[in-house]
Amino acid sequence: MMSSSRDNWERLVAAVLKRDEIRQLCHQNSISTTSSDSPRTSTSSGDLSRILGNILKRIPVSPPHQPPLISAPGLEAGKNASGPITRKLFSASLWRRKPKDYNLGQGLVGIPEDHFGLGSFLLRELLVATDNFSNNNVVGHDRLGKVYKGRLADGSLVQVTRIRRQEIEINLEITSIAAAHCNVLRARGFCFTQKEKLLVYPFMVNKSVEFWLRERNEPLPPLDWPTRRYISLGAAKGLAYLHYSRGIVHHDVKAANIWLDENFEAVVVDLTLGEFVDCCDNDIVFPLKGTLGHIAPEYLATGKCSVKIDVFGYGIFLLELITAQRALDLARLADDNGMMFLDWVNEIYKEKEWKVIVDAELQGNFIDEEVEQLLRIALLCTRTDPKHRPTMLQIVSVLKSACRLAEMEAEWFMDDIGGDTLERQYVEDFALDKLQAAIEDFSDKIISEDGFNIIYKGFLDGSPVAVERYNSQSLEYYFEKELEIGRTCFHPNLVRVIGFCKTPEERLLVFRLMVNGSVESWLRGRHESRPPLTWQKRKRIALGAARGLAYLHEKCEKKIIHRDVKAANILLDENFVAVVADLKSAKFMDHSMTHITTTVTGTIGHIAPEYLASGRCSDKTDVFGYGAFLLELITGHRAVDLLEVADEEDRLRADWVKKNYEEGRRKLMVDNDSGAGDFMDAVVVKQLVKIAVLCLEDDPDRRPRMSHVVSMLWCG
Secondary structure, three states: OHHHHHHHHHHHHHHHHHOHHHHHHHHOOOEEOOOOOOOOOOOOHHHHHHHHHHHHHOOOOOOOOOOOOOOHHHHHHHHHHHOOOOHHHHHHHHHOOOOOOOOOOOOOOOOOOOHHHOEEOOHHHHHHHOOOOOHHHEEEEOOOEEEEEEEOOOOOEEEEEEEOOOOOOOOHHHHOOOOOOOOEOOOOEEEEOOOOEEEEEEOOOOOEHHHHHHHOOOOOOOOOHHHHHHHHHHHHHHHHHHHHHOOEEOOOOOHHHEEEOOOOOEEEOOOOOOEEOOOOOOOEEOOOEEOOOOOOHHHHHHOEEOOHHHHHHHHHHHHHHHHOOOHHHHHHHHHHOOOOHHHHHHHHHHHOOHHHHOOHHHOOOOOHHHHHHHHHHHHHHOOOOHHHOOOHHHHHHHHHOOOOHHHHHHHHOOOOOOOOOOOOOOOEEOOHHHHHHHOOOOOOOEEEEOOOEEEEEEEEOOEEEEEEEEOOHHHHHHHHHHHHHHHHOOOOOEOOEEEEEEOOOOEEEEEEOOOOOEHHHHHOOOOOOOOOOOHHHHHHHHHHHHHHHHHHHHOOOOEEEOOOOOHHHEEEOOOOOEEEOOOOOOEEEOOOOOOEEOOOOOOOOOOOHHHHHHOEEOHHHHHHHHHHHHHHHHHOOOHHHHHHHHHHOOOOHHHHHHHHHHOOOHHHHOOOOOOOOOHHHHHHHHHHHHHHHHHOOOOHHHOOOHHHHHHHHHHO
């Protein structure tokens, strides 16, 4: 099927090249054919009832007579039962917004009261700003119409897209996506009247990449090679943000839709064709839309949409950036040589004939190794099978790092988001006497202990190990669970199970020793001889923990919910790489399930409100726990202590955190031992606070997935 899809794509491109009547369409650039676990806590029983009472008072309860809202779990069940869902229902449920009839007095109906955060402009404001849409103010064209430069009454510069046809539908929800990322352009506002449809954006001083490649005036120099490579990274970061933080497919990735600010920072624009999709769902079917030459073969053949169609478009965009030619012009050149387009590019790559394909205006001023890298990425992005294309996060990683692409390709299959589930791991069955010798017959070298087990430090075959000894045979269930997870799940950010020993008297698990202990030991009770964690280390720890949880949720044979995410359960290796540990309380779920109901377990302060109230457990339960862990990482205090402080101000904890940070009360928010003070430290703190607030949302549907958190930390 995939081979025929590529053939269909190539045939379509070739047919367009040979039909004069379609060439006029090509100049318009875009086409759109629409048509029973024991609970355990770390809080004393004397405080427990008061804290629980305060938490439960905050859980919203709907009046009995109100009908329940459609939730994402219910929607998923409906999808499985009834086939593909409609775009309208999917968007509304995903973002928990139900549009209301609303009339601005300008003929606009059906837009929510908050306009998705967009400003509503009067037509006369924009007429004045653009000098009545003067041709002197035209700065470009896009799929929707002409783009005009304008100056608002407050003096700010904007660019106004004048949509040429009233019947074109605009999804304001996607157009208004908050610019939490500098590489995505958010609309400032809109004006819809009986005669005009206008979208208002911040002004991009350096116009589009297409302008610099093919439309600039003669006095302007071409984009130099370092700038082109910088643009490739910026565009990749913007798309990665859309895919994994927002669940949006752009649908039309090309040079005309990558604009440049005053520093030539690439910004992804024109989300008007975008669609909300689950970034792990490849079975959603949408009407065909996009730009000829940039449309992925599987989407062209079947209409199936996933984030990988944007990856294909990005690969074609890279070829534009390297060659300065349109995709269809390159296809024509390949056809003149009797070859299919991408086969021709691959042949040039193999022969390393860079001058044949690199923009002649650069006059050879480029770095061969970097051209080779971008061409290789372009070829990987345009593979026939979308499963074999990298994710945008992986592309960002390659472009940001100094490592060789071949090494990164090998690691992609281990990645927590893009890789495939690994085979079962070999876990050795050790003899009891060997382990007794390793830990000196259960000596006093104890790392930690609780009601379940004691963990000893030892040496096995010369390597340091941690040996977990279960306190009684009655805990067989937990022993078997940790052993099963160790056999089936392997990831750099999960604690590694090396072996086990099971006898009538003993239950032992052997782990690789994390020499730097737990995050908790560095935040609270740290010895004076040990320096505090820097903010860059804290960010790397946050990223590592997020990657481990994302792997448990999305890439294991069964979805695994940790249920006790906290600083004490995040361990650090010799390089301060964070690993998620202590999976004895974990719950297994089928990936098709949205939640399960089970006995509440975990640590007070880290337990999600819906789980505490009803026993409903899902991956979003861990997201809440992760948010509480971030607060530990930021403040150095236990999450339950912060819960009590927030309660004294009669505020929800997430609101309290956000308020204190925004009002500059850093002494309440930031760990005094952290040494935070410079600009980069402040940037990290702000980013971690923002993510913590998102993860601590009372409504689980409004919390991000852990893979989204990974992207926010990686691309931020």
